[in-house]
Amino acid sequence: MAVEFEVNEREVWDGNYAASQALRQADVDVVVAYPITPSTPIVENYGSYVGNGYIDGEFIMVESEHAAMSGCIGASAAGGRVSTATSSQGFALMVEVLYQASGMRLPIVLNVVNRALAAPLNVRGDHADMYLGRDSGWLQASAFNAQEAYDLALCAFRIAENHSVRLPMMVHQDGFITSHTAQNVYPLSNEAAKKFVGVIDPVDDMLDFSRPVTYGAQTEEDWHFEHKAKQHKAIMDSVGVIEDVFAEFKELTGREYKRIETYDMEDADVCVIGLGSTVESARVAAKEMRKEGVKAGVVAIRVFRPFPYEEVREALKGCKSIAVTDRSSPGGAMGAFYNEVAAAMMTSKSRPLVTNYIYGLGGRDLSIENIKTIFKEQQANADAGYITTDIQQFTNLRGPKLGFFKTERN
Amino acid sequence: MTEIRWHSRAGQGAVSGAKGLGDVVATTGKEVQAFALYGSAKRGAALRAYNRIDDEQIFDHAKFMNPDYVLVIDPALAMTDDITMNDKETTKYIITTHLSKEELIEAIPALHDKKDRVYVVDCVQISLDTIKRSMPNSPMLGAFCKVSDMFELDYFLENMKRVLAKFPQKIIDANMEAISRAYNEVN
Numbered sequence: 001m002a003v004e005f006e007v008n009e010r011e012v013w014d015g016n017y018a019a020s021q022a023l024r025q026a027d028v029d030v031v032v033a034y035p036i037t038p039s040t041p042i043v044e045n046y047g048s049y050v051g052n053g054y055i056d057g058e059f060i061m062v063e064s065e066h067a068a069m070s071g072c073i074g075a076s077a078a079g080g081r082v083s084t085a086t087s088s089q090g091f092a093l094m095v096e097v098l099y100q101a102s103g104m105r106l107p108i109v110l111n112v113v114n115r116a117l118a119a120p121l122n123v124r125g126d127h128a129d130m131y132l133g134r135d136s137g138w139l140q141a142s143a144f145n146a147q148e149a150y151d152l153a154l155c156a157f158r159i160a161e162n163h164s165v166r167l168p169m170m171v172h173q174d175g176f177i178t179s180h181t182a183q184n185v186y187p188l189s190n191e192a193a194k195k196f197v198g199v200i201d202p203v204d205d206m207l208d209f210s211r212p213v214t215y216g217a218q219t220e221e222d223w224h225f226e227h228k229a230k231q232h233k234a235i236m237d238s239v240g241v242i243e244d245v246f247a248e249f250k251e252l253t254g255r256e257y258k259r260i261e262t263y264d265m266e267d268a269d270v271c272v273i274g275l276g277s278t279v280e281s282a283r284v285a286a287k288e289m290r291k292e293g294v295k296a297g298v299v300a301i302r303v304f305r306p307f308p309y310e311e312v313r314e315a316l317k318g319c320k321s322i323a324v325t326d327r328s329s330p331g332g333a334m335g336a337f338y339n340e341v342a343a344a345m346m347t348s349k350s351r352p353l354v355t356n357y358i359y360g361l362g363g364r365d366l367s368i369e370n371i372k373t374i375f376k377e378q379q380a381n382a383d384a385g386y387i388t389t390d391i392q393q394f395t396n397l398r399g400p401k402l403g404f405f406k407t408e409r410n
Numbered sequence: 411m412t413e414i415r416w417h418s419r420a421g422q423g424a425v426s427g428a429k430g431l432g433d434v435v436a437t438t439g440k441e442v443q444a445f446a447l448y449g450s451a452k453r454g455a456a457l458r459a460y461n462r463i464d465d466e467q468i469f470d471h472a473k474f475m476n477p478d479y480v481l482v483i484d485p486a487l488a489m490t491d492d493i494t495m496n497d498k499e500t501t502k503y504i505i506t507t508h509l510s511k512e513e514l515i516e517a518i519p520a521l522h523d524k525k526d527r528v529y530v531v532d533c534v535q536i537s538l539d540t541i542k543r544s545m546p547n548s549p550m551l552g553a554f555c556k557v558s559d560m561f562e563l564d565y566f567l568e569n570m571k572r573v574l575a576k577f578p579q580k581i582i583d584a585n586m587e588a589i590s591r592a593y594n595e596v597n
Contacts, residue, residue: 012432
C-alpha cells in the first residue's frame with residue numbers, strides 16, 4: 001500500500017513538477033524512460049515517488065528514447081496505465097515508435113516538454129519537436145502554463161483510455177518557460193484526482209491469457225489503408241470525448257478548457273493565434289493594444305490534434321487581419337500552423353487576411369513589445385485591406401529583416 | 411506587478427532563492443512566477459533568475475523585464491555584469507559586498523546616479539559564519555525582506571522553515587540565522 005504524499009491546496013510548482021504530480025495522482029503503473037533536458041524531472045520525480053513508496057508503480061530506465069517508447073508500448077499492450085516524458089532529440093528518436101503506438105491504438109500519455117531540434121545544439125524551448133509529431137496519429141494538447149500541464153495530463157488519461165478513443169495523447173508544455181518556471185498551482189486532492197482519472201479498463205490486454213490477441217500485425221495493400229483511415233476517423237471523432245472530459249474537469253475544479261480558447265475576440269478586428277506560453281504573453285499585449293484603441297484579440301489552440309478547423313473558422317470570422325505564430329523553423333514553406341489556419345479560413349465566407357510570423361526559435365524571447373508590433377502590422381493590414389508586409393516574417397531576429405512571399409495584387 | 415532580477419553564479423542558489431521567495435509570497439495570497447536563464451550553464455557561470463509578483467494571475471512569460479529590485483548575490487558580478495540593464499527610476503539594488511556602500515558605489519559608475527537606491531549586505535560572509543559555506547541566497551532573502559518591506563521578518567522566517575522542511579534541523583536553524591542577520595545588517 002502506497003504512502004500518502006501530501007499536497008496543499010496551493011503549491012508553487014514548475015511545469016515539470018506539476019506534470020510529475022499528475023502521473024503520481026493518476027496511479028500510473030509503468031513509466032519507461034530515457035531522461036532528456038528539459039523534461040528530465042518529470043520521469044525523475046516519478047522514479048522517486050516509486051522509490052519512496054508514494055506510488056505502487058514501476059520505473060524502467062532504458063538505453064534510448066526509442067527503447068523508452070517501445071517499453072511503453074509493451075506495458076500498454078499488456079494492459080497497464082503507461083506514461084513517459086521527452087523533449088527534442090529524444091522525441092525525434094522516438095518518432096518511429098510513436099507511429100507504432102498510435103497504429104496499435106495504445107492509450108499512452110506522453111508529456112512533451114518542447115525544445116528545439118539540433119543542429120545547432122540548443123536546450124531551450126521551441127515547437128520543432130511538437131510539429132515533428134503532428135502526423136504521428138497521436139492526440140496533442142497544448143498547456144500554456146504549469147497549472148495547465150498538470151490539469152491536461154490528468155485529462156489526457158481519461159481521453160486516451162476512453163474506449164471510443166483508444167489513442168495515445170501528448171501533453172505539450174514549453175521548455176524552461178513553463179517546465180522550469182515555478183508559479184502558483186492549485187492541485188486536486190489525491191482522492192479527487194484519483195476519482196477523476198479512475199482505473200484503466202484496458203482493451204485487448206495481452207495479459208488476458210484467456211483471450212490471446214496480436215499487436216503489430218502486417219497488412220499490405222489489402223487492408224493497411226482501411227486501418228489508417230479508421231485511425232484517422234478515430235482521431236477526428238475523439239472531439240466529443242475530449243469535450244466531455246473537459247466539461248467534467250470544469251465541474252470538478254472550475255477550470256474550463258476548450259479545444260480552442262478565445263480572449264477579447266468578441267469585437268476584435270485583428271488577432272494573434274498561437275500555441276503554448278506565447279498565448280498568455282499575447283493576452284497581455286492585446287490588453288495594452290486595446291488601451292491604444294486597437295481592437296485586438298487572441299486565439300489559442302488547446303487541442304492541436306484533432307485540429308479544430310470549424311472552431312478556428314468560427315473564432316476568426318469577424319477578424320480582418322490575423323497573425324499566425326509558428327515557433328518552429330518552417331524549412332522552406334510557410335509555418336505548418338499557418339497552413340492549418342489558412343486552410344480553415346480559405347473555406348470561410350469572410351476570407352480575412354492571414355499572415356505568418358516565425359518567432360522564438362531556440363528559446364529566443366518574445367516580449368510584449370514584440371507582440372504589440374505584430375498587432376500593429378495587423379491593424380495596418382486591416383486599414384489597407386491587403387497584407388502590407390511579406391506574408392511570412394521573422395520576429396525578433398538579429399540582422400536585416402527577413403520575410404517571404406507577397407500577396408498577389410493587380 | 412513587482413518584478414525582481416537576480417544576478418548570480420550557478421551554484422550560489424539564485425534559482426532556489428527565487429523559488430523560495432515565490433513560495434513564501436504565494437502564502438500571502440499573491441500570484442508568483444520564479445524562473446531563470448540557465449540550462450547547460452556550468453557551476454560558476456553567470457546566470458540571472460527572475461521573480462514576478464502580482465495580485466492577479468501572471469500571464470507575461472517574457473524574459474524581458476524592467477525590474478523593481480535587482481538582487482546581486484555574487485560580489486564580482488556587481489562589477490562585471492550589466493546590473494542596471496532595463497532598470498527604472500525607482501529600481502532598488504541590493505548588492506552583496508564586503509565593501510562599504512560608499513566604496514561600492516565609487517567602484518561602479520553605473521550606480522553613481524542611483525546612490526539613494528543602493529543597499530549593501532555581505533551575504534557571502536554571513537553565510538560563511540552561519541551556514542558554514544558560501545551560500546548567499548538565504549541572506550539575500552533576509553535583506554530583501556527588510557528593503558522591500560513586503561513581510562514581517564517573523565512571518566518570513568516561519569514560512570521559510572516550511573520551504574526548507576526537507577533539510578536537517580541544523581541547516582534550517584543556520585538559514586534562519588543567516589536571514590535574520592542580513593535583515594538586520596543590510597543598509
